[in-house]
Amino acid sequence: MGKRTAKTAFTAICMVMMLVALTACGSGTDGEKSGASNNPTGYYASTTNVAFTSAYPEHTFKRATFGVQSIETFADNTYILTSTGTSFSGALLFEDSGEYDVVPRGADITKYYGTVTVKDEDGLRTLELSQPTSVMVNSSYSAGANPIGYLNTLAWTDEMGQAAGGEGAALTAEQYLESVSFPATSIIVDPARASFDYTVLKESEEATH
DSSP states (O other): OOHHHHHHHHHHHHHHHHHHHHHHHTOOOTTOOOGGGGOEEEEEEEOOEEEEEEOTTTSSEEEEEEEEEEEEEETTSEEEEEEEEEEEEEESSOOSSSOOOEEEEEEEEEEEEEEEEEEEETTEEEEEEOOOSEEEEEEEEESSSSEEEEEETTSOOHHHHHHHHTTSOOOOHHHHHHHHOOOOEEEEEETTTTEEOOOOOSTTSOOBO
16 A cells, blocks of 8 residues: 555544544433533432421331432523432431431432523522423333333333333323423522522422421
């Protein structure tokens, strides 16, 4: 192979590699954002929430769920709200002694996707979040005999529908999205601290700060 042929082949290989790299950088799956829309404009974290559920009088234990949220906003006026809840059960009374007899009951991580309008006024920032247009979940809770696991309304499968339905009928992506979505919501954040108060997204949620 002559020098010119080798140089031409090397240049072609480099161009193909660059094209593959650019294509990979511009692609996204499972609800992930890509391209210019991936440019973040804000990232905010909530305070911690503790919700209690008592099984009394059927059982003498109480379940505590510790929740925290974060909101990411992007240049294309979209948001990702991530809500994480971790549950433990223990004796009916949780004594503040530094020692606890508790049993981990699983965790639920949900990512909500939608559009956002940002307003700044009097040193505060208001995030107007639309009702979610899609969600992605990873849950070690059980809706039936088995953990729910990974769910993605943008890449729904029959297995996801069965897991979400638990012991009942399988759910469609639309049915599941409706069951977990929240209405359009306003979140007030402190820009100086990039923080906001934990927000109960649905009336069925319990919130005890």
